[in-house]
Amino acid sequence: MYPLAFGFINSETEDNWTWFMTQLRKAIREPKPLAVCTDACKGLEKSVRNVFNGAEQRECFFHLMQNFIKRFHGFGKMYPAARTYRTEVFKEHMTTIFKDAPEVWNWLRDYHNLKWMRCSFNPAIKCDYITNNVAEVFNNWIKDIKDLPVVDLADKLREMIMVLWRRRRRIGERLQGRILPAVKLQLKAATRGLGHLKVVPAGDWSTEVWDNSTGHARHRVELHRHTCTCCEWQHTSKPCQHALAFITTQRNVDVCDFVDECYSVEKFKAAYCRLIEPMTDKSQWSEVEVPFCLKAPLGKRNVGRQRKNRIKGCLEAGGNSGELSRGKAAAAKNDGKKMVRGPVTCPNHGLKGHRKTSYKCPLNGTRKRLRKPRKNTTKNWPHEASTPERSAREEILQNSPGIVTRSRLAFLLGEGTSSQSHMSTLLEIRTSVPTALSKKLTPKRKLQID
Structure with missing residues (x-):
């Protein structure tokens, strides 16, 4: 990211963009060749066309696709068509799209007639970016101020x-050497994984490279001209994979010798050689008499806190399922729908129903924690006042050494039937056993409801 100029405007109108481009032209003149990549703003496109008449106008492919997916769906050929460097491959992808939907051609001609495909870029401009994400990098850099x-x-x-x-x-x-270290690392990483390429040498500086991964395509590489028929080397000024496959087979040949001068250390130092002059605070500024009173502009401002971050689309990483704001996205997510989550999966052995720290995992080695007995074990009957029936129930529960079920308790209170007479005999046998020899039962085990 190399900042050139910045300005302050109240809204993105054609007049404001024309003013900004005019000031930019005073600062950088009109170098040739020059390319200006813009988004889908029509006022900005007209301003660039009027001010920089000889510049190559490019359009951000991301903004184009945001408008494309609103009208057409299911076209996966747009991305490879935009990224390819060869015109033949671009026409092949676009022909497939036009057969499925002929109206795409008219829509692109009427609304997006700028250059958004790499095959139409000027090779003299050593930049093959199809998006203007660099502007978003600057926006993220200054969002806190x-x-x-x-x-x-x-x-x-x-x-x-x-x-x-x-x-x-x-x-x-x-920095030392001729080429920047970052470019050297990129070329070194690109030399790996070239086993699908077969080099058929024709001379010391030219050769044929067969690509066995894409339908046995062949490309002609000429090292002395820094060209390859895949056209990537011409657009980026860095050797493509076909050229690297041929260069690595040569002896005493340095890859950096085939990199353009724009990636050199000398150009890097020249770009930042100028000094941005330091300034004093406002109290030490000289007073200037202005012939008119300059006041703040009356800009329209929406209600609420202003948004700083750009809303990410559905095709971006970390984006929402649509181009909604945070408030609308949260309301749409919870609009009468319940969140359904599947069972958790243990990462130790892949079984569902527990996590890796649970006692249920056989590979964890932990046991279920035992709860301490309650202090007040006598459970009061809910919504019942102190009555003779309640006192009789409590007396039976406290004095009985064995387990008293609900049916046996009803029989002792005179609420049972004759079919439960055998329970009375069993209770008499239990009560005849001495208390010292009987098993000591905790108060929690005295009541069992079946």
Whole structure:
């Protein structure tokens, strides 16, 4: 991310974008070649076309797909079509889409007629990005200071960029060699996993490379021209996998010699050689007489706290199931629907119904914790006052050495039938046993309800 300019506007209108692009042209002139990648804002596209007439206008593919999925569904060929470097492969993918839905061609021609595919990019511009996520990186970098007033916000941005450039200058002082170390690591990682490529040498600087993973495709690599028929080397100025497969077969050949000068350490140092001048605080600024009274703009502001983070779409990682705000997404999630969760799975042996720290896991080695006996074991009958029947029940429960069931308790109170006479004999035999020889029962075991 290399910041060039920033401005403050109240809303994204065509007039404000024209003013910003005009000021940007005063700062950077109009270098050639130049490419400007914008989102789906029509006012921004018109401003770039009017101010930078000779620039290549690109459109962010992510914003295009956000509008595409609202009208068409089930087209997985759009992403490979946008990422390919070859025009033949692009036409093959788009032909499949146009056969399924002919109206896609008219929609792209009317609403998204800018360059969003890599095969149409100018190879002289060594940038193959199909999205403008770099702008989102800058937005995330300054999201904590957006609430500051305009003057303090501008001063804080200047300070952050000043520190950033100072840090990059110190990094450049420690760099050695011709190519940046980050590019070397990328090329070293790309040299792994080239077993699907077969090199058929034709000369010292040119060869054929057979790709056995994609229908036995063949590509021609010319090292002295830094070209490959896959067109990736021309767009990125870094050797593609076909060129790396050929370079690694050569002796005494350095991969860095085939990397463009834009990735050199010298260019890196030249980009951050300028010094952003430090400034004093507002109390030491010189007073300037303004011929008119400048007041704050009357911008429209919505009710509630302003949102800082961008709402992620359904196709992004960590996004919601739709382009809803946080409040609407939470309301839609809990709109009369209950959350149903499946049984938990133990990671030790894969059985369901318990976790790895549970006593149910046979591989854990823990036991179920025993509860302590209750202090007050006499359970009062609910919603019942002190009556002679209740006193008789408590007396039987306290004086009986054995287990008293509900049916036996009803018989002793005179509520049972003659069929329970054998229980009386059993109770008399138990009561004839001395208390010292009988098993000591806890108060909890005196009452058993069956």
